[in-house]
Amino acid sequence: MYSISEIVQIIKADWVQQNAAATIDHILLDSRKLLFPASSLFFTLGGPRRNGIIFIDELYEKGVRNFVTDQQLNPDHLSKYPEANFLQVRDALQSLQQLTAFHRKQFTLPVIGITGSNGKTIVKEWLYQLLHNNYNIVRSPKSYNSQIGVPLSVWQINGAHDLGIFEAGISHADEMERLEKIITPGIGVFTNIGDAHSEGFLNVRQKINEKLKLFLHSDVLIFNADDPDVNNAINTFAGNVRSHDNFQLFSWSKNAKAALQIIDIEKSNGLTTIKAIDYRHDKSGKAVSIAIPFTDEASVENAINCWCVLLYLSTDELLIAEKMLQLRSVEMRLELKKGINNCSVINDSYSADINSLTIALDFLVQQQQHSNRTLILSDILQSGKSGRELYTAVAAILEQKKINRFIGVGPEIVKQQAAFKNIPQTIFFSSTAEFKQQFYTLHFHNETILLKGARVFEFEQLSHLLEEKVHQTVMEINLNAITHNLKQYQQELKPGVKLMAMVKAFSYGSGSFEIANLLQFHKVDYLAVAYTDEGVELRKAGITLPIMVMNAEDVTYDLMVQYNLEPELFSFAILTGFQRYLLQSGITNYPVHIKLDTGMHRLGFEAKDIESLSAFLKSSSTFKVQSVFSHLVASDTEELDEFTQTQADLFLQSCDALQKITGYTFLRHIGNTAAIHRHKNLQLDMVRLGIGLYGIDSSPAMQQQLKNVTTLKTTISQIKNVKAGETVGYSRKGTVKKDSVIATVRIGYADGYPRALSNGKGKMWLNGNLVPVIGVVCMDMTMLDITGIHVAEGDEVIIFGEPLSVHDVASWSKTIPYEILTGISQRVKRVYFEE
Secondary structure (H helix, E strand, C coil): CHHHHHHHHHHHCCEECCCCCEECEEECCCCHHHCHHHHHHEEECCCCCCCCCHHHHHHHHHHCCEEECCCCCHHHHCCCCCEEEEECCCCCCHHHHHHHHHHHHCCCEEEECCCCCHHHHHHHHHHHHCCCCCCEEEEEECCCCCHHHHHHHHHHCCCCCEEEEEEEEEECCCCHCCCCCCCCCEEECCCCCCCCHHHHHCCHHHHHHHHHHHHCCCCEEEEECCCCHHHHHHHHHHHHHHCCCCEEEEEECCCCCCEEEEEEEEEECCEEEEEEEECCCCCCCCCEEECCCCCCHHHHHHHHHHHHHHHHCCCHHHHHHHHHHCCCCCCCCEEEEEHHHHHHECCCCCCCCHHHHHHHHHHHHHCCCCCCCEEEEECCCCCCCCHHCCCCHHHHHHHHHHEEEEEECCHEEEEEEEEHHHEEEEECCCCCHHHHHCCCCCCCEEEEEECCCCCCCCCHHHHHHHECCCCCCCEEEHHHHHHHHHHHHHHCCCCCCCCEEEEEHHHCCCHHHHHHHHHHHHCCCEECCCCHHHHHHHHHHCCCCCCECCCHHHHHHHHHHHHEEEEECHHHHHHHHHHHHHHCCCCCCCCEEEECCCCCCCCEHHHHHHHHHHHHHHHHCCEEEEEEEEEECCCCCHHHHHHHHHHHHHHHHHHHHHHEEECCCCCEEEHHHHHHHHHHHHHEEEEEEEEHHHCCCCCCHHHHHHHCEEEEEEEEEEEEEEEECCCCHHHHHCCCCEEEEEEEECCCHHHHCCHCCCCCCCCEEECCEEEECCCCCCCCEEECCCCCCCCCCCCCEECCCCCCCHHHHHHHHHCCCHHHHHCCCCCEEEEEECC
16 A cells, blocks of 8 residues: 555654565454464554564564664664664554544545544444445544544444544544544534543543534535534534634534434334434425334434435435434444353354454454354455455455365355455355354364454344354443453552452452453463362463462362462461372472451461571472562551551561562562552552452542443343232241232342342332332342333343442442452353453
């Protein structure tokens, strides 16, 4: 696409090391997502703990030869990469944005730019659904709307596209001006304003004004005039900033006259009919209407924004009505579920294009629990490339990602099956129906399966066949939230401090290898489990990180050594026992971790043991001490900070004595989740991150920075009308004081819902309301008083999650969030997803 010499000129780089000419087709920001080494340009962007420069060795080894960096490289450093081109810039991120802004200017296609607080991705995807038959569209993958996501989105534009749809989001002032230069939209859509990312702005008005900078060169701006803050800000923007040109405002309103005035909204049988008067070209107005297959307010607002875009594009009214009625919900997340025959199933039918396919494949590669990887892919529609060119590129990506089995579905992919000749196993079907007919001959077993299909292929039918059938109570785990929380704590660490992630107790109820795979992908330094079998499961799932076992038992020594697990040694009995096993096995220098008791008085060597322990370790060649650690009693409690410091002093003294006598160094760690931010002086060589990873912290300030990870939900199995004076549940504990409506939901104490929440102590979230438990919580069911709330059998009920904190459920149960999370039964299906 661009020669390296052209890029030097575009980003005004200093070409500090010049080698062979290169043509750049791909931008690379993450070393784990490398596909085409020879034609990739790697930008060494900095993160909270790492600068991209540390990945140059790895990428050079894999064949990358073109780098942009804002770090100073000395001649000795450059000499390690004799075949590489190095472009030195002042700011790598700004250079990335500068390059993609230049790329955008090479095309004159119309572009729709979308910003706001909520609804950006839905509006973008709905516009794609509405317009893709008339245009060859390039759009943001998923919700790529950040300072990095927008450049990656716009870099996709090629000569075959005749419409672009990009979303832009900002967290701070002065960010949107950069994105505007990259997107340069002609048609603007302002969805709404809300609380998201408000901490980066002085007030709501500043937040709106900053977002409006996306439309500095737009021809038209579509917006809802019913929000006075938005309406006033946009009219001021038009009057002051854009008063010198032909900038057009296309407003819509339910309450006042606007370009499109909404006069009636009627909801019935799952449909919403919206009637309006179009005043754009005629003062007397023209009656127009649409119907959409949704009834919630957010969907109505998003649909009206899309309607306005279609009206502005002069789309035929009958076609608008037809397309609006065909709108389908947008799956905003990629899900990982347990499948049949010990398979894992990744369902990503959000869209089918080469960019979102690459994102989904990255997630597939992250999962190490099965050695075999299968991709089921439908035809990719409207790519702007010929079939041969498109599927040759797809096949090259699949080879890079080491896909073992490829199943293609669709008439075009059948025609191009020769492109996939290097994939070990390939099967092709002309339709989803044909696939289903042959399903039981395909023998899915012990593999990770990625489903990636365009909507028209209805891959939800295949998902239903592949997923393990379990009852309707599920625990949803947001992998994006875990990543976010990990980064929040990493930002608290001093340079060089390592991080051990606690994945014991089924990762606090959230999962096993699913969580460990994510942590390994994000390069944590260590994992810790409670028992050997937990570590064995992780090893069998492909986890290669060092794993500390906190409760090593003599009957598991064989497994521990077989799977390279590192035991915690906390007493002379276990020390000598494990040494005896190692001597009998002829093993030396086996990695171990020494636990010291500095005040918890649970497990560990005490101060009086240090001299004998040191002598033992010095005299023995069977062990190699990897770390010495202790456990803080009250790192989250301010009034006990003096005791925390006493523990720390004792720990450091003991470590010094051990190092002096043994003669070698080891990692020291005493800081847990709370100590990471409350006692930064105790971060030492490594910290142990536990419950904070899963979104729970005792500090209100830190809690605000974390995201909810787990959502436990179920459904209503039956609804009954119960007369006043009657009772509900065992022992007639729940008395109905007035005529009431009672819902039975599919969760009980066998699923981990505490029996202590019986008789009104517990509440669940249903249709925007907190509803109380009535009667005694049963083994498999719980009853709720839903009087006055409009719901139906099969509706979703949230036990805890985003709208109802696990802190509240724990408080009602008179326990702690740890116990609630770890108590969720293994029979409750876990669903893992990425937004």
